Amino acid sequence: DAGVIQSPRHEVTEMGQEVTLRCKPISGHNSLFWYRQTMMRGLELLIYFNNNVPIDDSGMPEDRFSAKMPNASFSTLKIQPSEPRDSAVYFCASSLLDVSGNTIYFGEGSWLTVV
Amino acid sequence: SQQGEEDPQALSIQEGENATMNCSYKTSINNLQWYRQNSGRGLVHLILIRSNEREKHSGRLRVTLDTSKKSSSLLITASRAADTASYFCATDPSGNEKLTFGTGTRLTIIP
Numbered sequence: 001d002a003g004v005i006q007s008p009r010h011e012v013t014e015m016g017q018e019v020t021l022r023c024k025p026i027s028g029h030n031s032l033f034w035y036r037q038t039m040m041r042g043l044e045l046l047i048y049f050n051n052n053v054p055i056d057d058s059g060m061p062e063d064r065f066s067a068k069m070p071n072a073s074f075s076t077l078k079i080q081p082s083e084p085r086d087s088a089v090y091f092c093a094s095s096l097l098d099v100s101g102n103t104i105y106f107g108e109g110s111w112l113t114v115v
Numbered sequence: 116s117q118q119g120e121e122d123p124q125a126l127s128i129q130e131g132e133n134a135t136m137n138c139s140y141k142t143s144i145n146n147l148q149w150y151r152q153n154s155g156r157g158l159v160h161l162i163l164i165r166s167n168e169r170e171k172h173s174g175r176l177r178v179t180l181d182t183s184k185k186s187s188s189l190l191i192t193a194s195r196a197a198d199t200a201s202y203f204c205a206t207d208p209s210g211n212e213k214l215t216f217g218t219g220t221r222l223t224i225i226p
Contacts, residue, residue, distance in 0.1 A: 004157075035216075043158075043203065043216040056213060091157055102207060103148070104214055106157035 004107035006092050012113045018080040021110045024073055025094030033104060034067055034077050035091040043091075049075065050097075082114045120217055121204060127223040134191045136220040138204030139184075145207045147180055148214065149189050152201045158216075161189075161202075191222075199224045 005024040013019055025032045033048040047057040049069045057067070064083070069075040079086055089109040095102050122137045140147070146165045150158040164171045164180045164187065171178045177190040191198055201221045205214040 033214075042218050045213065045215065048213060093157075102146075102214070103160045103163060104158075104205075105160070108157045 004092055004094050004105055006090075006107035006110050008110055009108065010111045010113075012115065013082055015083055015114055016081045017114075018078065019082045019086075019112060019114075021077040021090050021092075021112070023075045023077070023092030023107060025075070025092070026096075026105055027073065029094035029096045029105070030072075031095045031097060031102075032069060032075050033091075033093040033095070034075070035093065035106075036088045037091060037109070038088045046077070079112075082112075084114045087113050121202070121220040123220060124218070125221045125223070127225060128194060129225050130194055130196055132194055134194050134198070134222055134224075136189045136202050136222070138187045138189070138217055140187075140204070140206045140217075141185065142206075142208045144182070147178075147187050148205045148207070149176075149178060149187075150203045150205060150216070152203065152219070154200070158203065194224045196224050196226050198222060 004026055007022045031050045034046040035043050036046055037043045044059055046059045047067045048055055052069045065079055067077045089111050091106050091109045093104045093106045095104045120139050128134050144166055146163055148163045149161045151161055152158045162173045162176055162178050164178050166182055175192045180187045201219045203219045204217045207214055
C-alpha cells in the first residue's frame, strides 16, 4: 500500500487566498483525521470522519476552515480566506478501528506558508 | 488541549545508551500509544498499550503504563543514530479513535 497520500507537499500562498489540501487515505480504512502541527501549539486534531461522515469538528479553528470527504478515498481541507497564522504543517491520517486498536497512519504532511 | 505531556522536552545521549521518555496524561484512557516523527516527516506508530496492560515490548522498545499514576514510559535500549527523532505519546480516552497527542520529546543520539 502506498500509505496516506497528501498534496501538495509544500504551498506558499498570499494572505486572503483560498488553500485546498488534499488527502487519499489508505484503502480499506474507515476513519480519516486532519491534524495541524505548529511549534507553539503542537499537534492538534482539527476534524475526523468515520465512514465519510464528520464525527467531531470541534478542533476546527473557525469558519474559514472546512473539510469534506465525498467518498472513502478522498478528503479535502479548505482554508478561505487564508491568514499568516494558518501557516503550519497539516497532516492527514487514516485508521481502521478493529479489535487490535486504532493505530493511526499519517501522511507526510502539507507544509503551508501564508505570507 | 494537550492530553499528554512528555518529559523531558529534549534529550541527548550517546549512541549505545538507553533513552527513557515519560508521558503523563489527565483522564482515564482506553489505550496509550507512542509515535515517532523524523524531521520533516509524518508520525509513525511505534507501539500501543492497553489500559489493562502494564508492560509491552517491541524489539528495542519497552513501554510501561501505570494507570494509577496516569503515566507511561518509553525505553529505547542500545540507541542508534537513526533513533534521533521526536517521540509523542497519544491517548484515546473513550476508545472512539480520537487520539490526543502530547507535546513530544526531541531525542538526539550522538554518534
